[in-house]
Every structure is written in C-alpha cells, then in structure tokens.
Amino acid sequence: MKPVRRIIHIDMDAFYASVEQRDAPELRGRPVAVGRSQERGVVAAASYEARKFGVRSAMPSVVAQRKCPELIFVPPRFEVYRAVSAQIHAVFARYTPLIQPLSLDEAYLDVTDPLLPRPSATAIAQEIRAAIHAETGLTASAGVSYNKFLAKLASDYRKPNGQFVIPPGAGEAFVADLPVSSFHGIGPATAARMNALGIYTGADLRTQTLDILVRHFGKAATFYYGIARGEDPRPVEPHRPRKSIGKETTYERDLRRDDELYPALTTLAQSVWHACSKRHTSGRTVTLKLRYVNFQQLTRSHSFTDPIPSATALEETAHFLLRPLLPLSRPVRLLGTTVSSLTSTEESPATEQLSLLSHL
Template sequence: MSQPVRRIIHIDMDAFYASVEQRDAPALKGQPVAVGRSQERGVVAAASYEARKFGVRSAMPSVVARRKCPHLVFVPPRFEVYRAVSAQIHAIFARYTPLIQPLSLDEAYLDVTNPLLPRPSATAIAQEIRAAILAETGLTASAGISYNKFLAKLASDYRKPNGQFVIPPKAGAEFVATLPVSTFHGIGPATAARMNALGIYTGADLKAQTLPFLSQYFGKAASFYYGIARGEDHRPVEVDRPRKSLGKETTFEQDLHTPDALLAALTNLANMVWRACGKRHISGRTVTLKLRYADFTQLTRSTSLQTLVQNEAHLTETGRFLLTPLLPLVQGVRLLGLTLSALDSTENPATETQLSLLPDL
C-alpha cells in the first residue's frame, strides 16, 4: 500500500521581533526599525521591512546599519515578550496538528497530513492559521505548503510578507531547477561558494551532478543535495527534535587586547554555558571556540573529547586549551563565543567513566 503524499506547512512570521515592536508602539509603524543596540559594538537582531529597503539586515553591525539608513530607529530587544507571543502562535498550531517542529521563536514546520480538524487541504489550513495569528496577535505570517520540508521552506519565502505559496508534487523538481543554490535551506554561503567553484549555480546544475561526484566534494551531505535537486526530502517533522548544541557569545563594548581579559571573558562564557547545560541535564563531548577580531576576521577552533564534559571547570579548561594557541593576540578581539555540542543526557552517567577506561579497539 502506497504512503499518502505528505502535507507540510512552513510558517514564518514576518520580521517578527520588529513587527512586535511596531505593534506595541504604534508610532513605530511605517518607520525603519532595528531591534538591537545602537552603540558602536551593537548588532542588529532584526529589521523591519521598511529598514530592509535600505539594506539593513539582521546580524549587521549597528554602525553599518546606521550608515545605510541614517533615520533608523533602534529599539532594545524584549525577548520575554517575543517568547510569550511565540507561545501564543504555537498554541494556534496545536489546534491543527500535534506534529510541530519549531525552528526558532518565529518559524516552524507543521505536518498536517492527518490534521486534527477536518479541512479540505493544507492550503486551507495555512490560511486559517495565518488568519488566527493576525486576529489573536496582530501580526502577519507567511506560509509555504508542499509535500516535504525543503520545498515548504522555499515556498514560504516566495510570497513574503503576509502571503503563502504552494508547490505541488508534480512541480517540485521544476521549481527547484531555476533557483540559485545559494537560496537553498541547508546550503550556507561557504558551501554555495564551493558549489559555484565547481560550476554549480542553480538547482538544474546540481541535478546534473552524479552522487559519487557530490560525495567526493561534500561527503555525507551529498545524498541530501542529490535529493533536493530532484525535489526530494524525506526528513520527517521532528516533534521532539534533540538540541544539537548549547552556546553563548559576547560582543565586547571595547576590543580586548590582553590574554587576562580574554581568559576572564572565556570563564564567564563557560559559566553561562554550563548553567544552561545544568537546567537541561545535558553535557557534550565537542567544545568549539569562536573568536572575531577587530577587523571582523573570524576563527573557530574545536576539540572532541572521549567523554562528556564533566563540570564547569572541565569546560573552562577545554576552552583555554583552544584559546592558548591563539595567544599572544595579533589584534584586538571584538567577540568571543563558546559552544558545547555532541550533546547527551547526564542523568545516567554511570557508564561514562567506565567507557573512558576501555582500550581502543
């Protein structure tokens, strides 16, 4: 018996943080708004559509954003408000399906192949959800509807803001063929650049490559790339999607120039990461240090341990191990980050020490 065609919706709130601020402060409506700090070391967390017309984007340094849009209005972030609104939105999703995979506060995948409420189509469900979000939160959302997650994500960008778009099964491969690979979710800037260097610019170019060729250059990700070029993506909507990493980073008001200052900042980051781990009863085996210099050059260094990180001191020392080869500093440091990945539960650690004593096989 053949499996039914899946019906996947990707909901993406429109300029979420900035839209919440414009909703709560009517004077900001129609204004170019950036959520973030306007100080020299500030970074834009989100930009309204009015600000985007000037080229202002999230993750952009505030000084650059101000240069692009001199009359830009900066608003400090209110994450507790965004989380509360996100909870409202997810409660709306739950009326239609229990199969919800949040990607962030402002977007999620929904599998409505077997919805809780009888509706004629996924398109109708997406329309209802967007209407409910507008009525109950005063915010707009865009939706993409398709037979897999990859295409639903692409579709949600196609009619932004405040729109929706459907990619039916017969149109998936054709739709992908004309798009630049740089627009594909799952292909970041570095991978897109590598593809471009190999003559792969569009979905059609990607489809023309054999799986062995892609495996040679992209390793384990090759099968995913091979599939999406044909409009195929079999990944399920993961309700309890496991967290892959926990990390913290800090942008300094003034560049750090001394090892002592940098080590103090690292110690503080390790404390915050370990506290977050404690709340979730998890730890990890891979520690990654991120360092951004004053000229925005960025370095990352990682190490994987045989056992889970045991405590905060262990995490701090591993971070120091990664940092030490970068000293003395070649220039000031504007940002430092520390991330723990390859996560696992710490609630049953009994075998952890025993395993570390076993000889290599």
C-alpha cells in the same frame, strides 16, 4: 500506498521588529532595527521598512545606521518574543501534534492527518495565518508542499503576509531555475564551491551524478542530489534533540590582554554550564569562537570520550583552546563558547573527579 505528505512551513514576518511596531504605534511604518546602536552593536532583526535600505540581521549597527540614517534602534525584549511565540505555537497545536520549531518565529507542521478536518493543507495554512493575526496582531507567511525543503522555499515566495503552494509533482520544475544559493541547507561557502564547479541553479545541480557530489560534498551529497529533484524524505520532528548549547558576547571595548580574555572566557563558560545544568545535559565537544576587531573569525574545538563533568572542566578546556592564540595578533571584539555532542546527564552521569586537562 502511502498518502502524499502535507507539510506547512510557517515563518513570521520580521518577527522581533514587528512585535516592537505592534507594541509602539509610533514605530509603525518607520525603519526599525532590534539591537543596540552602540559602536559594537549588531542588528538582531530589521523591519521591512529598514530592509529597503539594505539593513539586515547580523549587520553591525554602525553599518546599518550608515545605510539608513533614519533607522530607529530598539533594544531586544526576548521575554516578550518568547511569550508571543508560545501563543503562535498554541495555534499550531490546534491542527497537529507534529510541529518542529526552528526558532521562535518559524516552524514546520505535518498536517497529513490533521486534528481538525479540513479540505487541504492550503486551507489549514490560511486558517493558521488568520488566527495568528487575530490573536497576536502579527502577520505570517506560509509555504505548503509535500516535503520540508519545498515548503520552506514556498514560504519565502510570497513574503510578507503571503502564501504559496508547490503541489505534488511540481517540485523538480520549481527548483530548476532557482539559484543554489537560495536553497535552504546550502550556505554561502557551499554555494561558492558549487559555482566553481559550474553549478549555479537547481537544473545544474540535477545534472551531477551522486558519485560526483559525494566526491565534492561528502555525506551532504545525498541531500543535494534529492533536492535538485524536488525530493526530501526528512520527517517533521517534534522532539528533535538540541545539538549544542553556547553563549557569545560582543564587547563594548576591545579585549587586548590575557588578563581580560581569561576572565571573560570564564564568565562565558559558567553561563554555558548553567544552561547545560538546567537541561540536565552535557557534551563531549567544546568550541571556542573568537572574532577580531577586523571581523576575522576563528574557531577552535576539542572533543573528549566522556561528557564534560563540571563548570571547572569547561573553563579549563576553553582556556586550553585560547592559549595557542596568544599573544593576540590584534584586539578581540567577540568571544564565544559552545558545548556540543550533547548527552543527558540523567542517563549517563559524568565522573565529577575527572580532570579533562589530563586528556588535552
């Protein structure tokens, strides 16, 4: 008989903002937003003091300032956040090699068979949180359960600086009263579609047959069917392959003309290709992201049989995707380019002379 899995989800509390408050004592206890205060700025992270006013990550800076006039903006220092994240992951590695990072400040750990003998996953989570605080001065929240879905739900339950356990057999009852909009893996659009079908809670979701869910949600149906019952067989994946590489920029001044858009897109494509080259990877799908000044957003994609072979080919494809959107119906505030369906260029080298435009 298989042992019951012991999964911990660690989530740092307001990570970027907490690092800034740690390093600048005058910011402690004050509403802080990591980001730029300019008209085109976006909040990357907000302290808990700022969140009380409704300030959230991804919010336009002008909106955040309106909600909290006393808000203090601090420019991001990603090199510092990466260094602190490395410290935190070194703590994780003392207990298990099975670590699946989700971002700089969040990870799953499988401690079913830990490196250090401890009586429970709960005890391990407590030790990890104490070590993180002692070594970085920052607080973390933890969720402990028998699968990833429940562990992530649990880590949100006692935030900030808290810990919660969902023991074996308790998952189905725990999710029954929760809104589906709070489930990791169900985004706002999917939650709205579920609500339209009369599915508002975990209990509502559990009443749906797998056939009905497949009809409405396709291949995601099996996951939804399982989590409504507190089930999630997904393993913790220490070496989960990256799915995409992208770059986007919000511009200080609206882009209005072709001779502004094309050079901007070329710069983005070159940056993405540089990132791909460093990782010895390329991809078969190119996606263009465009956000107008009124925040309406469009994405356009094209996939190829072979991986993108060069920076020039990536630029040409990005320009090809932009062309049907011209002339602009309104000014553009953000552009982005992403390469996905990634593959190693070391394993399957691309044909350098391939002109992708001939396939478009």
